[in-house]
Amino acid sequence: MHTKTNTLRSIRAAALLLLAGAVASQAGTIYVNDFIDIYAYTTGGTRSVYSTQASGTVQQMAFNSGGTLYEQARDANAIYAIAPDGSRTTFATVNSPEGLAVDASGNIYTGANSGGTIMKYTPGGTASVFATGTSVFDLAFDPGGNLFASDLNQNIYEFAPDGTRTLFSTGTGGTYVGLVFDASGDLFATNWNGSTVDKFTPGGVHSVFATLPGSGTQLGYGITIDPSTGTLYVAEVANGVSNCCNQFVYAITSGGALSTFGTGLYDPAGIAYYSGAAAAPEPNTWLMMGAGVLAVVLKRRKA
Secondary structure (H helix, E strand, O other): OHHHHHHHHHHHHHHHHHHHHOOHHHOOEEEEEEOOEEEEEEOOOOEEEEEOOOOOOOOOEEEOOOOOEEEEEHHHOEEEEEOOOOOEEEEEEOOOEEEEEEOOOOOEEEEEOOOOEEEEEOOOOOEEEEEEOOOEEEEEEOOOOOEEEEEOOOOEEEEOOOOOEEEEEOOOOOOEEEEEEOOOOOEEEEEOOOOEEEEEOOOOOEEEEEEOOOOOOEEEEEEEEEOOOOEEEEEEEEOOOOOOOOEEEEEEOOOOOEEEEEEEEOOOOEEEEEOOOOOOOOHHHHHHHHHHHHHHHHHHHHO
């Protein structure tokens, strides 16, 4: 009886560890950084505090598949990593980071703008230069694994996985501060100059997808997408005016219908959506679960 009880306890412990590693509680949630804090929104608009008090003004954000949220803080010269429980650590020190993207392997990319360089960081934090000669506003990966970068001169560049650069778009008059792709490969970009969300087909054909209500002192910045519905979420920031007004998060359906999603925010520059679909237990979780299974086997052999 004692052996059977211990066996059941080991199996239950292993199962709980597996569930804990899946970070399923984040699925279908929109995360918005409001100057130094991060709020979590359900798709229904319910808001809660997720993480607080970063050092420096946090901006663009991106998730890896395991539920870790990365954010760049330009004036703090830092990339932060936020664990699924909301705890924040400094992941890397970067000279004036701008823009952020995570590839399918969990590598983190950011622009180090003082040198016009795009840096690549492995999940363990090892740094390397991915490309040079581009002063980045934002970064995003397309479904094929190519990295796109908007620059300070109203261009959008495409980088192949080996770092080879080609010009994707220019001459639209847009200064694109936020980029995101949908599942079909269309690129959506927030245009700082026109307070619009612009759309680019995979072939580079440009159109205005939606016009945001704010203008002048309130402009669209960060952008993310719910891949299951195609709904875009856009964070609005103040343009050169400190604490000027109530800023918003907008939702834009795949058909282009715009509505106000979040209110009462101070300066929500960065926004990210986590579906949880690709989440899997962390390596340590597998190790601990394996230890529980091994304990079961050993106890059975002793019985």
